[in-house]
Amino acid sequence: MSEQRQRGEWLTGPVLVVGAGLLGTSVGLACRRSGLEVLLSDLAVEHVRTASGMGAGRALAEGDVPQLVVVAVPPDHLGAAVAAALEAHPEAVVTDVGSVKTGPWRAVADSPSCDRYVGGHPMAGSERSGPLAASASLFDGRPWAITPHRDSRPVAVEVVEDLVRLCGGVPVWLTPEEHDRAVARTSHVPHLLSVLAASRLAEGPENHLALSGQGVRDVTRVAAGDPRLYSQIVGANSAAVLDLLTEVRAQLDSVIAAVGAGDRAGLEDLLATGVAGTRVIPAKHGGPARPMRSVWVSVPDHPGELARLLADAVDSEVNVEDIRIDHDPGRPVGLVELVVEDSRAEHLLGSLESRGWETHR
Structure with missing residues (x-):
């Protein structure tokens, strides 16, 4: 061009x-x-x-x-x-x-x-x-x-x-039809599944919710979207969404059967399909997904500490692909997750530890 x-x-x-x-x-x-x-x-x-x-x-x-x-x-x-x-x-x-x-x-x-x-x-x-x-x-x-x-x-x-x-x-x-099938798979159905997971929290006792961690926050983040808007979006794409929800229902029945029967092998096979799905999500700049690894670092909850951690990561010559923060309710630190290419994770761990950071493998 x-x-x-x-x-x-x-x-x-x-x-x-x-x-x-x-x-x-x-x-x-x-x-x-x-x-x-x-x-x-x-x-x-x-x-x-x-x-x-x-x-x-x-x-x-x-x-x-x-x-x-x-x-x-x-x-x-x-x-x-x-x-x-x-x-x-x-x-x-x-x-x-x-x-x-x-x-x-x-x-x-x-x-x-x-x-x-x-x-x-x-x-x-x-x-x-x-x-x-x-x-x-x-x-x-x-x-x-x-x-x-x-x-x-x-x-x-x-x-x-x-x-x-x-x-x-x-x-x-x-094509218009291809688009609607694509967004049902990558956006609309994932949103509905996030909503279902979040709705179980709404009925949970307070002492159960005290155990909430980063995982449940990741799974439920998009569930906070505007219900009026998303009901319009899903309703407008009902045919494609229904096709995928029918497949999800069959998978859920398989999960229920495996858990109820204590079928560890069957459950492991089902869980492996999720791992396979995460591996085909395109990389952030497009193209095939690359193996990633999380490096966990305890960061004091003081002004400037996060900036210092990121500066030390830069000095380590490792590119941080993503970052998340999970706060410990019982102590004045946050647990920072640095997502990096798998091949660079050990180098980053060693470099940060040499600079006095407390890391978790």
């Missing part, structure tokens, strides 16, 4: 963003960062005012003619909003940032203007919502699904690809 193509040969603007929430305002900020004119529209006038004040664009005015419309509204309203954008802006390419792709496509499939629609879904977000949570860098380096359908105009696909690249995203090409 040429440098000219990467800079946005097809997308010149203006870009109209419909829905000035977290994603919509972030799209506006990212487009403005690239020098594009951005127009903003939202049923909530205060959202447009806030996003505009942040530099994400200006309010849509009568007579404005966008080249591209980006629909960023909640899932329940996405199909209707895409159809409305195609009708209101007869020369514009229309895309969206919704988490489900077959629904919007079906909503416009019978329209003579559907060739101007190309679906999209950036795999980026935040636990916060609204325009004040937006950032121009939200999409930098993040996968962004582009889901053209059989009737999409080639030029419309090119315009949407330019949007993705100008916003800092990494294009991933899928």
Whole structure:
């Protein structure tokens, strides 16, 4: 791909963003960062005012003619909003940032203007919502699904690809159906399983919850998402989600049978499928997963100690791939987990111990 193509040969603007929430305002900020004119529209006038004040664009005015419309509204309203954008802006390419792709496509499939629609879904977000949570860098380096359908105009696909690249995203090409099966597997069903695990905690006695550690926090983190939003997302992708939940139900029956029968070998085989799953998750920069290992370090709960630990890790010439902190309730230290490549773990352990850190193998 040429440098000219990467800079946005097809997308010149203006870009109209419909829905000035977290994603919509972030799209506006990212487009403005690239020098594009951005127009903003939202049923909530205060959202447009806030996003505009942040530099994400200006309010849509009568007579404005966008080249591209980006629909960023909640899932329940996405199909209707895409159809409305195609009708209101007869020369514009229309895309969206919704988490489900077959629904919007079906909503416009019978329209003579559907060739101007190309679906999209950036795999980026935040636990916060609204325009004040937006950032121009939200999409930098993040996968962004582009889901053209059989009737999409080639030029419309090119315009949407330019949007993705100008916003800092990494294009991933899928059909609408493939996309929905993919997010059911990697996002929607894992979210529901996290919710089920967290719901068992809600009914737990206080003395049981006192034993909560990092493991349960990792498993339940995404369960804290907005129930209203996620019910819309899962409902919009019900067919793909149901297929996977049926498979999970069969596996759960196998787990129950193995535990009830004391079948250690059967249980071990089932647990091994989980290990296999973790090993196929792509590495953080893409490509095949690499063997990782956790190095645990006790860190005093004082200002500057975490920074000192990370500085010592840098001096050890070991790249820290991930970091987590688990606090001990009974003493003034935290247990810091440094995730590094397996081949570098022993070197890091020795280096940190030589600098006086208490490590755990």
